[in-house]
Amino acid sequence: MAHSTINQYLQQVYEAIDGRDGSFCSELLSFKHPHVANPRLQLASPEEKCQQLLEPPYDEMVAAHLRCTYAVSNHDFVEAYKAFQSHKEENWALPVMFAVTLDLRIFANNAEQQLQKKGKGQPAEMLEKAAEQLMSCFRVCASDNRAGVEDSKKWGMMFLSNQLFKIYFKINKLHLCKPLIRAIDSSNLKNDFSPAQKVTYRYYTGRKAMFDSDFKPAEEFLSYAFHHCHRSSQRNKRMILIYLLPVKMLLGHMPTHQLLRKYDLMQFADVTKGVSEGNLLLLNEALNKHETFFIRCGIFLILEKLKIITYRNLFKKVYLLLRTHQLPLASFLVSLQMMQLQDVDLDEVQCILANLIYMGHIKGYISQQHQKLVVSKQNPFPALSSVS
Amino acid sequence: MSRRRAPRRISLSQRRDAPAGGEWRQRTEEQRRGKAEVREVEEEEERQEHHGKESVPRGTCQTMCPTRELQDRQLQNCLHRFELLAGTERDRRPRGDPLRAVKEYSRPAAGKDSTNSSDLRPAAVLLKTVCYLIDKVAASPHLRPWTEVYNFVFDRLRGVKQDMIIQRTSGLNCVAILERTVRFLIYASYRLCGEPLRLYDPRINDTHLQENLSWLLDCYATGTEPHPNQEEFQALGLLYNLGSARAAQHIMELPERLRCSPAITLALSINRAFHEQNPVRVLRLARRLNFMQSCALHRHLVSCRRDLLLIYSHGFSSRNCRFPLDRLAQLLFLDASLTTRLCQAHGVEVNRDSQLIFSKAAFTEPEQLHCKLYHNIVAEKQRDLSVGDIIHGCT
Numbered sequence: 001m002a003h004s005t006i007n008q009y010l011q012q013v014y015e016a017i018d019g020r021d022g023s024f025c026s027e028l029l030s031f032k033h034p035h036v037a038n039p040r041l042q043l044a045s046p047e048e049k050c051q052q053l054l055e056p057p058y059d060e061m062v063a064a065h066l067r068c069t070y071a072v073s074n075h076d077f078v079e080a081y082k083a084f085q086s087h088k089e090e091n092w093a094l095p096v097m098f099a100v101t102l103d104l105r106i107f108a109n110n111a112e113q114q115l116q117k118k119g120k121g122q123p124a125e126m127l128e129k130a131a132e133q134l135m136s137c138f139r140v141c142a143s144d145n146r147a148g149v150e151d152s153k154k155w156g157m158m159f160l161s162n163q164l165f166k167i168y169f170k171i172n173k174l175h176l177c178k179p180l181i182r183a184i185d186s187s188n189l190k191n192d193f194s195p196a197q198k199v200t201y202r203y204y205t206g207r208k209a210m211f212d213s214d215f216k217p218a219e220e221f222l223s224y225a226f227h228h229c230h231r232s233s234q235r236n237k238r239m240i241l242i243y244l245l246p247v248k249m250l251l252g253h254m255p256t257h258q259l260l261r262k263y264d265l266m267q268f269a270d271v272t273k274g275v276s277e278g279n280l281l282l283l284n285e286a287l288n289k290h291e292t293f294f295i296r297c298g299i300f301l302i303l304e305k306l307k308i309i310t311y312r313n314l315f316k317k318v319y320l321l322l323r324t325h326q327l328p329l330a331s332f333l334v335s336l337q338m339m340q341l342q343d344v345d346l347d348e349v350q351c352i353l354a355n356l357i358y359m360g361h362i363k364g365y366i367s368q369q370h371q372k373l374v375v376s377k378q379n380p381f382p383a384l385s386s387v388s
Numbered sequence: 389m390s391r392r393r394a395p396r397r398i399s400l401s402q403r404r405d406a407p408a409g410g411e412w413r414q415r416t417e418e419q420r421r422g423k424a425e426v427r428e429v430e431e432e433e434e435r436q437e438h439h440g441k442e443s444v445p446r447g448t449c450q451t452m453c454p455t456r457e458l459q460d461r462q463l464q465n466c467l468h469r470f471e472l473l474a475g476t477e478r479d480r481r482p483r484g485d486p487l488r489a490v491k492e493y494s495r496p497a498a499g500k501d502s503t504n505s506s507d508l509r510p511a512a513v514l515l516k517t518v519c520y521l522i523d524k525v526a527a528s529p530h531l532r533p534w535t536e537v538y539n540f541v542f543d544r545l546r547g548v549k550q551d552m553i554i555q556r557t558s559g560l561n562c563v564a565i566l567e568r569t570v571r572f573l574i575y576a577s578y579r580l581c582g583e584p585l586r587l588y589d590p591r592i593n594d595t596h597l598q599e600n601l602s603w604l605l606d607c608y609a610t611g612t613e614p615h616p617n618q619e620e621f622q623a624l625g626l627l628y629n630l631g632s633a634r635a636a637q638h639i640m641e642l643p644e645r646l647r648c649s650p651a652i653t654l655a656l657s658i659n660r661a662f663h664e665q666n667p668v669r670v671l672r673l674a675r676r677l678n679f680m681q682s683c684a685l686h687r688h689l690v691s692c693r694r695d696l697l698l699i700y701s702h703g704f705s706s707r708n709c710r711f712p713l714d715r716l717a718q719l720l721f722l723d724a725s726l727t728t729r730l731c732q733a734h735g736v737e738v739n740r741d742s743q744l745i746f747s748k749a750a751f752t753e754p755e756q757l758h759c760k761l762y763h764n765i766v767a768e769k770q771r772d773l774s775v776g777d778i779i780h781g782c783t
Contacts, residue, residue: 172634211633295640301633307664347719351668351696354703359665365706368715374706 006066009041010053013062017054029065030099036069068107098159101137104130105163109170124171131167131176134160142183157184158193158201165204177208199225199236207243210302218247238263246302249275250309252384267293275306278314280339283307309384311352312361314339316381325380327373329353329366346371360387444556447508452517453489454507461492470525470540488524490517493546502554511561514548518565519780521545526572527776535587538576542596545569549600560613566604567617571680571779573597574624578683582760590687601625605638617781620680623651627677627684630662651681658685667696668719671765675721679769680778686766690759693720697734697751704746713742721765733757 004012009028016025027033035041050063108130141156161180168176184190184201193201206221222244229237241263245255254272259265267290274283287294287303294300318335319327333349353373356362363382364375375381449455453471461467462484469477473485491509496502509517521541531537549569552562573593580588605625608618622639629635636659639652646652654676661669670692674685696719704711717727728738735752737745770778 172637174634298637300640301636301663304660304663348666348668350703351666351699354699355665358699358702365709366704367706368704368709368711 004035004038004041006041006046006049007053009035009038010049010062014053026099029062030103038069041066041069098156101134101160101163104133105167108167127167127171131164131171134164134167138164138180138183142187154187154189155193157187157189158197162197162200162204165201165208169204169207174208174211177204181205181208195228196230199229202228203240203243206240206247210243210247210299215247215250219244219251222247234263238265241265242297243299246299246306249306250302252309252387271303271306275310276313278310278312278317280307280310280314280336280341283310308355308359308361312356312381312384315353315356315362319375319380325364325375325377326370327375329371329373332373445503445508445554446505447510447513447551447555448505449491449507449509450513451486452509452513452520453484453486453491454509455486456507457491458484458486458489461489468540470531470537490521490544491547491551493543493550502550508555509548509551510555511552511557511559511565514551514557515561515564517548518545518568522568522572522779523776526779527774535580535583538580538588541572542576542593545572546596558607559611563604563607563611563615563617566600566607567621567781568779569600570597570604570621570624571781573600574628574680574683575775575778578686578763578766581686581763582758597628601628619646619649619651620781622646623649623655624681624684626652626655626659627681628687630659630685630688655681662688662692665695665699667692667699671696671719671721674765677769679766679771679773680781682766682769686759686763689763689765690757693730693762694734694753696720697731697736701734701736701746701751702748705748709744709746710739711744711746713738713744716744722762726762726764730762 013025013028016028028035046066047059047063050059050066053059054062105127108126111126112124138157138160141154141160161184164180165177168174191198202221202225206218206225209215209218209221222240226237226240226244229240241259242265245265245268248255249272254276255268257269260269260272267286270282270286270289274280274286283306287300291300294303314335315332318331322331329346329349332353333344333346336344336349350366350368353362353366357364357366360382361384362373362375363378363380364373366373462481465481467482467484467489471484471489473483473488476483491507494500494502521544525531525537526541528537548565551557552565573596576588577590577593577597580593581590601621601624604621608615608621622642626635626639636656639647639656639659642652647656654673658670658673658677661667661673674682677685700711700716713724713727713731716731717724720727720730722730724742731738731744733754735750737747737750739745
């Protein structure tokens, strides 16, 4: 493969197309295949040759692919990306489309980085264009009503969605995920896609749910992804866990040290400790210390929501200490001041308590006249997992 | 169709920046049909490419309104009353004043050529136009009512933006123009709050504000020059979009030195208090905002106060509840009578001794809330700032 001439290569492509051999054809058009290193195929203008041997639209597709190998060999990812844009709709060869769209996204990424280094172009321009291309492929797949289930292009939907999710998350335009999710959820094939695709799909829909503060579905989706992710993919499991952990913590389930150590996520250790002990000081310190990591993963803001849980845990300690059902508000104020919280006064204490009552974390009411929190004699601090 | 032509056709359409969807498909079809016109156009474009000709239009119009448009609108009697030559207002056909006429926004349409250089204003002229619109129209003490002033300035700013888009303007002039546009729209969102829908639509204002803000933030991200006002606008963006995870994430990804600036730190702490569902803290921190920042936060005031009443309705809900009205008034930053009114609108009972009786069952969403009644917290910050100062950013 690495030494064939252009004619031999084109002959192989022709045979693959003629024989409707999707997987072999996809290899011939994928950048993961060794043929791309063959200098005889790296041509700047292969159009004429391709036209001689292949029918449209394959002639243009292959020509673009070969121009791309030429550009990549010269490290010009921007050109490579442009060459790639011309491949789009494929009518029967889904594996070909998968290979091509995957490479498209990767090239768009590389082109972005190159442009950024040079300081040119609008941010996210390349990736947005790639997304537009992928979206048109998706539409073709989703609207395929003609073929029977086995031949349907609908099988391409999840793969393409996953590619699009990756782009949308990168350019921070999550609202664009919604139509894709809707299309797949309403499809009758939704449970029959490959396990790998489903895991990826659930990973992204879980992250989207997190972003929308729908924590119950987020936990469901991310747990699915974590449990069905292949045991050997440590890296992927770790990535899923980064998002699953905050959601679980918000629902009151703290991870064990063992788990954190196993997946090299010790950044969460002090966060977990702070939250479960009601130690706001430790939580704030942990958030500051690993700020960069949390921001890069996009979970910093969600971890801040853990403060509400932390207040609840702290105040529960106050209740347990004082052993009475009529708790002076001043005692809560003292507990907050011990956590070195600046400029908190009784008004804010009342607000924090009122909010915990509103959310169902505390059963009781505040008496303004007596400046006390009066809690229920039965289970005044319901378990976190039982509070929605 | 000779064999020699065909390869050139493929490379041409593929080498150019692939246009979105429809255009590309159309061209391929035309190629297959072998239309002669397509070939001609492509040859012409190829010739232009070979000459290295830039296809970005460059404006040459040195006046706020292109002469041709002024004459046309004068003939058709389509000049705005703010554009008329003094003394001719009551004529059958009033005359336009070239020192007051400003190019309108016109919707792009098929067949309309918007790239004629003499109709486009270069960046320096655009900035002068914007300054005129602010100083002589928006800030004018004579032109009334302000809803009409707003509509005029809104439209003409849109025209400025259009010229910028066509000429792909970037750099310091672009930033200066966008900054003023954003400030104008933020100020308007406060000033025209409560006006009837036919005179002012907050949703349209919001759409344009977000577009301009988004472009401005992109300019900050791509340019290499320092932007002295960046801190101000990043903070304004976060305040205006309080509660938006996307906006907050954007701020978190800014370089640390910028994130630690006072304006952004304050905006972040307000955002944090909002996420922790602590409206008392939100309103308290909001006191530290300056006038423009308060205008940006303004549209969240209603929901903030509503949240407070809702949370307190649950937290203090008991048969013997007695919460002093004055205390609540302080928390809401309203006077006693307005607080009473707000409570009643939310179903919170006020008894004869000015005590509130919170009850979670009684809380209701108000039907129609007139924000304007309650936004003194913003109004009092304006003090003796002139409209011109506010929009140019000399606060």
